[in-house]
Amino acid sequence: MGELTDKIKGNINEAIGKAKQQSNDPKKRDEGAKQEGKGKAQQFIGKVKGALGDDI
Template sequence: MGELVDKIKGNVNEAIGELKQKSDNPETRAEGQAQEAKGKAQQTAGKVKGALGDDI
């Protein structure tokens, strides 16, 4: 189950991060870049959990 949760959270963070990067505010754009990177990391974690099992 953790695999699916990580993938969903990753997708949400990537999408929000992409939206924030379209802002005129430099701080918001920076937050968006960080949030998108976090989303990609969560997706990767989900893939690893899927490959190795949720027991990790």
């Protein structure tokens, strides 16, 4: 995946994760926290790819 794709997917996962954390269901909150973390990681990977090039 390219830099932009990783950043977009990261933003989407982070937003969905934050929304899930607003639930009253503890399982959904935990799932949301994990998904938000995944989104942040994807955004970071996108930034690294941008700095180093998409060839990595």
